[in-house]
């Protein structure tokens with residue numbers, strides 16, 4: 001991945017939520033940690049253009065999030081904190097096909113892509129199920145599948161193991177570890193990001209620390225104490 005923030009900042013209702021930030025992200029697996037309200041989600045949403053910079057610039061693989069939003073969102077798929085809000089159509093297979101239909105792909109190609117992702121995650125048995133009937137872990141995998149079928153190069157996940165029991169948390173963690181795509185994961189589950197390439201710590205709307213997991217997690221514990 002090649003993500004660049006150039007003096008990028010975010011404001012909500014006249015308040016600075018992310019102070020001007022300049023950094024470049026090129027690693028395969030990046031974790032984002034910090035206290036509630038520290039600006040993690042805002043930072044992640046700026047990466048795929050869901051939050052536009054109030055000032056400065058954000059680019060993703062060379063595309064400017066403020067000018068090439070559609071292209072940026074094709075590069076970087078976002079999996080929201082509440083996966084139930086992400087699945088739009090009742091049946092998982094239909095939901096997975098939705099994004100590809102809007103790209104006007106032929107039905108045969110859409111079916112092949114959907115089946116490919118379902119089998120990759122071993123969740124073919126969920127294809128015809130109603131999303132609102134799925135368990136938390138199944139729903140998280142379904143949301144991941146619905147985004148992955150559109151073939152983004154980068155996956156941004158906002159607290160993917162939030163609200164999951166231990167078994168589902170293990171399942172989702174293993175799935176994330178096995179992904180070929182580059183990942184950016186916001187998590188309060190520190191074990192999930194403990195072996196990542198780089199971790200960013202946000203505090204009060206600023207990047208407070210940036211480095212290898214063990215070091216940054218230790219800094220986070222100091223801040224939280």
Ligand SMILES: Nc1ncnc2c1ncn2[C@@H]1O[C@H](COP(=O)(O)OP(=O)(O)OP(=O)(O)O)[C@@H](O)[C@H]1O
Pocket residue numbers: 012013017034035036037038039040041042043
């Ligand atoms: N749409 C919005 N309108 C107004 N304020 C917002 C909006 N989104 C976020 N904020 C504010 O911006 C600040 C940072 O929020 P953000 O969601 O980025 O934090 P976070 O670190 O992801 O928190 P959490 O761990 O609780 O999810 C908070 O004070 C929040 O209230």
